Amino acid sequence: MYSAYIFDFDYTLVNSEEGIAMCFDMLFADEGYAPVPRPEIYATIGMPMYEAMAKLTGEKNSERILELIHLYKIRYSDFYMVSNTHLYEDAKSTLQFLTEKGASCYIVSSKTRSRIQETIVKENLTAFIHGIIGVEDVQTPKPSPEGIKLLCRRYNIVPNACLYIGDSTIDAQTAVNSGIDFAAVTTGVTPATAFANFPHIKIMQHLQELTTLL
Known part of the structure; x- marks a missing residue:
């Protein structure tokens, strides 16, 4: 032992996949990004958030990626993550x-x-x-x-x-x-x-x- x-x-x-996917779905809709299929979102769970956000949005600009991560947290994750985990x-x-x-x-x-x-x-x-x-x-x-x-x-x-x-x-x-x-x-x-x-x-x-x- x-x-x-x-x-x-x-x-x-x-x-926590439901909470994570829900937060990404709302972020992408509000920020004008195309919807991402759930399996693609689930495949990023466990990745560093910067890497996951870049992969799912296709963004290359680091400032924009960091902004999206901040919005993900304060608009969505702070409110929906724990109850859906x-x-x-x-x-x-x-x-x-x-x-x-x-x-x-x-x-x-x-x-x-x-x-x-x-x-x-x-x-x-x-x-x-x-x-x-x-x-x-x-x-x-x-x-x-x-x-x-x-x-x-x-x-x-x-x-x-x-x-x-x-x-x-x-x-x-x-x-x-x-x-x-x-x-x-x-x-x-x-x-x-x-x-x-x-x-x-x-x-x-x-x-x-x-x-x-x-």
Whole structure:
């Protein structure tokens, strides 16, 4: 058993696709962009926001991309994201199980820490999440190892004692870059086959499979 379990957020602990897609839909309509099919939006979940916005809009101008990100937050995400973000059915029980076994659970995500914290409070997970590193805490987002390394320093975590759990190849590469073990979960849009070429200790269909690693 590991002493620390570090989770990605979107598509790993929660399904936020409805909230994310809704906010993008409204932004694109209000700012004069063509509608984007939902699967294309879902495929950007987990990317750094700058990269996702550039990909979905086709914008090349960095100032405009940053403006769109700001509008996305203040017009839409601040109002609609948390209410349209839903915890996976086995997430809370898995976190509780790991905590009761003496492990600590953390989140490292390309989402903002403040938005993650809102969901943690809404879903009554405060007792099971011991620390969060969001995109505002780092200079370079995943797959940079900066977030995980910051978490390890802040909470005195030994890298070989922790496991990173995520749903995307970005998460898998983050674990490689950070020098820590990785377990994939296929609750997002990335198929199990995509993880074959990345080091991993397990490819799971559901988070509760973590309890079998003890």
